[in-house]
Amino acid sequence: MNLRVSTRQVDGVNIVDCSGRITLGEGSVVLRDTVKELLSKGQKKILLNLGDVNYIDSSGIGELVSAYTTAKNQGGELKLLNLTKKVHDLLQITKLYTVFDVKDDETAAVKSFR
Amino acid sequence: MAGNRFSYNLDSTLETVDKAEETASRIASETGFGEDEVMQIAMAVREAAVNAVLHGNAYDPEKKVALEFERTPKDLVITIRDQGKGLDPGNIPDPLAPENLLKTSGRGIFLIRSFMDVVEIHPSSTGTEIKLIKHVHGETGGGKEASQ
Numbered sequence: 001m002n003l004r005v006s007t008r009q010v011d012g013v014n015i016v017d018c019s020g021r022i023t024l025g026e027g028s029v030v031l032r033d034t035v036k037e038l039l040s041k042g043q044k045k046i047l048l049n050l051g052d053v054n055y056i057d058s059s060g061i062g063e064l065v066s067a068y069t070t071a072k073n074q075g076g077e078l079k080l081l082n083l084t085k086k087v088h089d090l091l092q093i094t095k096l097y098t099v100f101d102v103k104d105d106e107t108a109a110v111k112s113f114r
Numbered sequence: 115m116a117g118n119r120f121s122y123n124l125d126s127t128l129e130t131v132d133k134a135e136e137t138a139s140r141i142a143s144e145t146g147f148g149e150d151e152v153m154q155i156a157m158a159v160r161e162a163a164v165n166a167v168l169h170g171n172a173y174d175p176e177k178k179v180a181l182e183f184e185r186t187p188k189d190l191v192i193t194i195r196d197q198g199k200g201l202d203p204g205n206i207p208d209p210l211a212p213e214n215l216l217k218t219s220g221r222g223i224f225l226i227r228s229f230m231d232v233v234e235i236h237p238s239s240t241g242t243e244i245k246l247i248k249h250v251h252g253e254t255g256g257g258k259e260a261s262q
Contacts, residue, residue: 024164025128058161058225062218069216086153093228094221095210 003027003053005034013045013110014038015081019052022060031060035067035078044076045113049106051082061094068100077101081109118185123178126171126196134163134181138192141183145190145250154229155190155248161222162194162244170196170242189231192246200237 003020016034021027031048038046048067056064064080071078079101083091091097103109120141124130138159142152163179171177177197184191207214209221227233232247 023160024131024168057157057164058219058221059164061221065216066218069218090225094224095215099215 003030005030007034007038009043010106010110013047013113014043015047015049015106015110017049017052021055022053022063023055023057024059028059028063031063031067035070039071039074039076044071044074046071046076046078047081047103047106047109047113048078049081050084050087052084053087054084056087056090061090061096064100065096077113079103079109079112081106120183122181124181126167126173126175126177126179128167130167130179131160131163134179134194135160137181138183141185142190142248145185147190147248147250151248155192155246158226158229158246159192159194161226162192162246165201165222165244166194166196166198166242169201170198172198188250190248190250192248193243194246195241195243197241199241200239201235201242202237203235 003018003022003026006017008015008017018031022031035046046067048064068078081103083102083104088097091100091102101112103112120137122133122137124133135156139152139156142155147155163181166179167173171179180193180195182193203223206223207220209215209217209224214220226244226246230246231249232245234245236243236245
């Protein structure tokens with residue numbers, strides 16, 4: 001299943017609910033476009049909810065890194081929420097788990113944004 | 115296509131990447147690997163197929179990707195061959211190095227090595243062949259590296 005995203009706002013934080021696969025091709029493009037659109041509208045607090053992302057490949061990992069650095073370079077913050085075990089394990093072995101700010105509770109995650 | 119050997123000759127497209135992954139997943143399941151190992155094998159094959167289609171053949175419609183699975187009593191051996199310029203395995207930056215951590219690409223070979231028991235990369239002027247081996251009853255992971 002390709003990636004599907006929907007965006008909602010909670011206390012000024014843009015939560016991007018993602019489901020499906022973040023892989024080379026369409027999945028990566030969907031994520032990239034969503035983050036870019038939010039930033040272009042001045043929405044700089046972004047929480048990627050990956051709770052329903054069941055698969056991610058190296059291109060998808062690259063997209064997460066790109067989204068993170070793009071947000072940061074524009075004075076924003078991008079955090080990850082609800083990692084599945086597969087995504088968690090991939091971020092661990094690629095040493096990115098400590099780079100990203102990873103949360104497992106939505107309310108606490110929203111409050112953590114400055 | 116013999117009972118323990120399966121060969122495919124595929125176009126240089128994104129559909130090939132998905133097909134390679136799906137085929138690897140099915141064959142690994144049929145070989146008796148557990149769910150985690152099936153995922154690892156399928157992802158390793160996907161990453162190798164991405165390299166073959168994008169970096170090797172560069173989507174050239176004239177070039178093909180050869181994918182072969184062989185089941186032996188001890189191993190599942192997977193070979194992916196492209197017709198590109200030849201990947202230099204000694205020239206792949208370490209994606210775990212601090213200066214590379216935030217790069218948006220360059221993790222494919224690393225993931226392949228992480229998930230398979232033996233990885234051999236054979237570049238030549240007519241393309242790159244990468245051989246991936248997962249032991250059927252061996253210790254998992256570890257990515258023992260065999261050079262070219």
